[in-house]
Every structure is written in C-alpha cells, then in structure tokens.
Amino acid sequence: MTELLKICQMVKVKGASDLHLFPDQPVFYRLHGAIVKLEGIMLNEDQIKRIILETSSPKAREILGRQRQVTYAEDVETVGRLRFSVFLDKGKFAIAIRFISEKIFELEDLGFGEGVRKVISSPSGLVLVGSPSGEGKTSTIAALLNFVNSHFEKSIFTIENPVEYVFKDNKSAFIQRSIPVDISNFYNGLCEAYRVDPDVVVSDSINYSDAMDQALTLCESGCMVIGSTEGGDCHQILDRLISCREPAEREALRARIASQLKLIISQRLVPR
Numbered sequence: 001m002t003e004l005l006k007i008c009q010m011v012k013v014k015g016a017s018d019l020h021l022f023p024d025q026p027v028f029y030r031l032h033g034a035i036v037k038l039e040g041i042m043l044n045e046d047q048i049k050r051i052i053l054e055t056s057s058p059k060a061r062e063i064l065g066r067q068r069q070v071t072y073a074e075d076v077e078t079v080g081r082l083r084f085s086v087f088l089d090k091g092k093f094a095i096a097i098r099f100i101s102e103k104i105f106e107l108e109d110l111g112f113g114e115g116v117r118k119v120i121s122s123p124s125g126l127v128l129v130g131s132p133s134g135e136g137k138t139s140t141i142a143a144l145l146n147f148v149n150s151h152f153e154k155s156i157f158t159i160e161n162p163v164e165y166v167f168k169d170n171k172s173a174f175i176q177r178s179i180p181v182d183i184s185n186f187y188n189g190l191c192e193a194y195r196v197d198p199d200v201v202v203s204d205s206i207n208y209s210d211a212m213d214q215a216l217t218l219c220e221s222g223c224m225v226i227g228s229t230e231g232g233d234c235h236q237i238l239d240r241l242i243s244c245r246e247p248a249e250r251e252a253l254r255a256r257i258a259s260q261l262k263l264i265i266s267q268r269l270v271p272r
Contacts, residue, residue: 003043003047003050003051004051004054004055004076004079005076005078005079006041007019007021007027007038007041008076008079008082008097008099009078009079010038010041011029011031011038012079012080012099014029014031015031015032016029016030016031016036016099017030017031017098017099017134018030018096018097018098018099018134019095019096019097019099020035020094020095020096020097021043021048021051021094021095021096021097022048022089022092022094023043023044023045023048023089023092023093023094024042024043024044024045025042026038026039026041026042027041027042027043030134032271033134033269033271045092045093048092048093048094048095049093051095052064052084052086052093052095055072055074055076055082055084056070056072056074056084056086057072057181059181060072060181063180063181064086067180068087068088069085069086069087069088070085070086070180071083071084071085071086071161071162071179071180072084072086072162072178072181073100073162073163073164073178079099080099080100080102081100081102081164081166082097082098082099082100083097083098083100083162083164084096084097085097085098098164100164100165101139104142104143104146104165104167105139105142105143105146106143106146106147107143107144107146107147109143110139110140110143112143116144116263116265117147119262119263120144120147120148120224120263121151121152122224122262123199123222123224124219124222124223124224124260125219125224125225125260125261125262125263126215126216126219126225126227126257126260126261126262127144127224127225127226127227127262127263127264127265128206128227128229128237128238128261128263128264128265129141129144129226129227129228129229129231129264129265129267130228130229130230130231130232130234130237130264130265130266130267131230131231131266131267131268132230132231132268133230134269135231135267135268135269136267136269137228137231137267138164138165138228140265140267141202141226141228142164142165144226145158145165145167145200145202145226146167148172148200149167149169149170149171149172149174150170150171151171152171152172152199153171153172154171154172154173154199154200155172155173155175155196155197155198155199155200156172156173156174156175156198156199156200156201156202157174157175157177157193157196157198157200157201157202158174158175158176158177158201158202158203158204159177159179159183159186159189159190159193159201159202159203159204160176160177160178160179160202160204161178161179161180161186161204161205162178162179162181163176163177163178172199172200175196175198177189177192179204185208185211186203186204186205186206186208186211187208187210187211187214189203190203190211190214190215190218191214193218193223194214194217194218194221198218198223199223199224200223200224200225200226201215201218201223201224201225201226202225202226202227202228203215203225203226203227203228204228205227205228205229206227206228206229206241207229207230207240207241207244209244209245212227212241212253215227216256216257216260219260220256220259220260229241231266231267232266233266234264234266236266237264237266238257238264241253241257242254242257
C-alpha cells in the first residue's frame with residue numbers, strides 16, 4: 001500500500017476531495033472542484049491491482065469479479081477513511097477515491113436553524129436531500145443523524161453505497177448496511193428495514209421507483225425516512241421523482257409524497 005499512502009498524503013495536505021488512478025496515466029486529484037494533475041507520479045495496472053487487493057474485502061473482490069465494478073469504504077492508517085470506486089477503463093482496472101471527512105458536522109456548522117431541527121425531531125415523515133455528486137449530500141445527512149443521535153433515543157437504520165461516516169451509538173442505536181457487501185440494493189435494504197423496527201431510516205438513493213415506494217410505506221408506518229437524491233432546486237427534485245413514473249402512476253405518487261413530505265434540502269457548495 002506504499003504507493004497509495006504516498007499519493008494520498010501528498011494530495012490530502014493540499015485539501016483534495018478526490019483522487020483518480022488510471023493505469024499508465026498521470027494521477028489526478030480534485031481540489032476546490034477542479035481536476036489537477038499530480039506531477040511526477042504514474043501507476044501501472046499491477047500497482048493499481050495491488051491497491052485493490054490491499055484495501056478490499058473478499059466479498060468486495062467477489063462482487064468486482066462478477067459485476068466488473070464495486071464500491072466500498074476502508075480505513076487507511078495515517079490517511080483516514082476512504083471510499084473506493086473500482087471499475088474497468090478500456091479493459092484495465094482503475095480507481096476513483098473519495099476522502100471522507102473525519103468530522104461529522106453539527107447542524108449549526110452547516111447553517112441550519114431551528115426549522116430543520118424541528119423537522120428532524122418529528123417522529124415520522126419524508127426528508128429529501130438533493131445535490132449533484134460531490135456537493136455535500138452525505139455530510140448533510142450525517143449532520144442530521146448526528147443531531148438525532150445526540151438528542152433522541154431512537155433506532156437508526158441506514159442503507160448506504162458504501163457506509164462512509166461510521167457512527168458510534170450515543171443516545172441512539174445504529175445499524176449501518178453497505179451496498180453491495182451487506183445488502184444487494186436499496187429496495188431490499190428498505191424492505192429489511194421494515195422488519196427491524198427502526199425509528200429513522202436513511203437511504204443513500206431514493207431515485208429508484210421500488211425504493212421510493214418502500215420509503216413511503218415506511219413513512220406511512222410511522223418512520224422518519226431521510227432519502228438522498230440527485231438534485232436541482234426543490235421543485236426539480238420533486239418533478240424528477242414523479243416524472244420518471246408511468247403517467248398513470250404519477251397522481252397517486254404525488255398524493256403519497258404530499259401526505260408524508262416534511263422537508264427538501266437542495267444544496268450546492270460555494271466555490272472558493
């Protein structure tokens with residue numbers, strides 16, 4: 001893992017959020033939203049394969065062999081927690097790596113006030129968090145869960161791809177399931193959640209029709225569901241979820257969402 005440690009330490013101190021490793025090509029990292037070349041370092045495919053072997057579990061490698069792609073998270077000594085997305089590029093293995101913040105923010109750190117705290121204190125309902133990839137959805141959801149964990153005695157069940165922030169039980173108790181290592185997909189995870197008596201359920205994606213339907217069923221049964229989705233503004237988030245359905249299904253879905261929806265958070269990061 002020497003190559004990975006060296007590269008991660010070089011770019012993390014610069015404030016990089018992501019790292020891109022392709023065989024026999026320059027290493028790139030993302031800094032303040034822009035892609036930057038890391039001069040003087042290039043990895044071959046054997047080195048990239050070694051990184052995969054040293055950071056992944058047998059289950060993740062089994063999935064990689066079957067599906068030709070896998071996403072997992074791993075704690076790397078001296079670097080921190082990383083999210084690995086492994087895939088094939090022109091027939092060779094490549095990796096996109098996300099640096100996961102060690103800090104779980106308070107709601108106040110992110111500018112959320114009493115209104116959000118009041119909503120997330122509700123016993124049930126639907127909360128949607130939307131943004132483009134890399135714009136902070138996961139950090140916002142972690143802050144919401146951190147608030148619940150600090151103030152309420154609840155059972156929290158998460159379905160994530162993969163588990164990024166690992167929570168320690170405070171007032172609440174956590175079950176964190178990772179796709180595809182622990183559970184195959186979001187729908188199956190939400191069905192499983194229904195059977196373990198949760199108070200709060202988090203779905204890393206609520207874009208799939210079957211997952212959305214099951215999330216609403218959980219809300220209707222008395223759970224708070226926090227769902228992550230791709231985002232525009234609040235209106236666009238709702239329109240996207242509804243318009244992807246067959247026309248005959250849209251009115252019924254609109255009515256179910258209207259009866260359960262508590263809050264939509266649409267966000268963007270401000271460039272430095």
